[in-house]
Amino acid sequence: MTALQRLPAHDDEGNVRVVVEAPRGSTVKLKYEPKLSDRTREELEQFFVTVVEMTDKKVHVAGWRGPKHARKLLEEAAERYAATASSSGSAAGARRR
Numbered sequence: 001m002t003a004l005q006r007l008p009a010h011d012d013e014g015n016v017r018v019v020v021e022a023p024r025g026s027t028v029k030l031k032y033e034p035k036l037s038d039r040t041r042e043e044l045e046q047f048f049v050t051v052v053e054m055t056d057k058k059v060h061v062a063g064w065r066g067p068k069h070a071r072k073l074l075e076e077a078a079e080r081y082a083a084t085a086s087s088s089g090s091a092a093g094a095r096r097r
Contacts, residue, residue: 004019007019010067014066014067014068014071015067016067036064041064045061048061049061
């Protein structure tokens, strides 16, 4: 049996891999949609806006781009956080050193 937790989260092109489990004997039909429909995007935006607004934070959907752009934004945010944490002498900054 494959150790699913050891599978890489992304493929060589930066796409996210997903493991779907189903009860034995059940039927599962999956369809990969590389392009989301307008309705699906609207529903996803509304979901995330609603969830974030419940935390008293402001949210703004800046647009839709691919996984490479998302990874770039996450890396930039992590670098900014690390720089801020290390300059403030916080415990998070200390762990990164």
